[in-house]
Amino acid sequence: MRNYEIFFIRDGGDINNLIKQGYHPNVGRVYTSPQKSCIETAGLIYPHHELYKVENLREYDFERMQPKSETPVFTQRCVKGIEEIFADMSRAGIYKAAAVTHLGVIVTLLAGCGIPKAPPTDFEIEPGEAWLISMSAYLWQKGNVFEIVGKLIKKPRLLLHSCCAPCSSAVLERLCPDYDVTVFFYNPNVQPQSEYQKRLEEQKRFLEVADFGESTVELIEGEYSTEKFKSAIRGLEHLPEESKGKNSQRCEMCYRLRLEETARTAAEEGFDCFASTLTLSSKKKASVINPIAEEFAAKYDVEAVLEDFKKKDGYNRSVELCNEYGLYRQNYCGCKEADS
């Protein structure tokens, strides 16, 4: 017999962040405590769902109740609340739901009915975070217990500098399980402008159609200033993209321009860390790129995630994903010099 899954989400928190989190999974129905903070949180996380109010998901009434005498009453009320949800899901044939409620309700239910057993303090979560439980009719009827599957915690927010959709594909696949990723499309090196626009549109299209599991990936477009790029590489235009297996100084200046802007934006927008897709390319050396990222991480006081994304078959995976999503793959790096 199939189990019923319920995400118990704590009300409140930074609403803009909650919406960006993307870790609140798709559900068939959204239940909420009738109290204002829960209705607001539920409405913002699940704007397209009808909200089902469950009176018994109300918070403990700290002012009215005397803790010692009223606690069992509160526990019974919470149990009634989950029973109502369970019965409604069974009737509607829904196997996954969210219940937005208060910390007191969540810790009371999990400590009282959840297995494995643990004290209430072990179930404390931050606003916007959630616990996933799994209910079966058999276990519930046998002893009013459900299984605690785990806690859905906020992932660190990562700003990912992306040079193009193809390179971002395998990198996003690798990062999304561990980070709440936002793509930063900052590539003033790409010429002509029509090519820049084409790559940007392809990046947007990829983010719309790609499957990132339970995550959604937003995009920030950086400034397209070819003047900044020209000034960064002035005097180095004649150098080749690479020679004797090394990236040229022109390319190093190009990396510096893009990584500094990524680190600066990450710090300014409150991201926890940043990374770049640049190391996915077989022509681009992580040994050159990562120290630059580290330098700007220190300058702007934001963590750099240092990877060589071409490793672990990263490049081949990007080719596979390009084919899967029919992505446009350019045949030159970006600048006029690389094209010539």
Ligand code: SF4
């Ligand atoms: S070849 Fe690529 S990395 Fe090097 S300067 Fe041109 S656009 Fe930048």
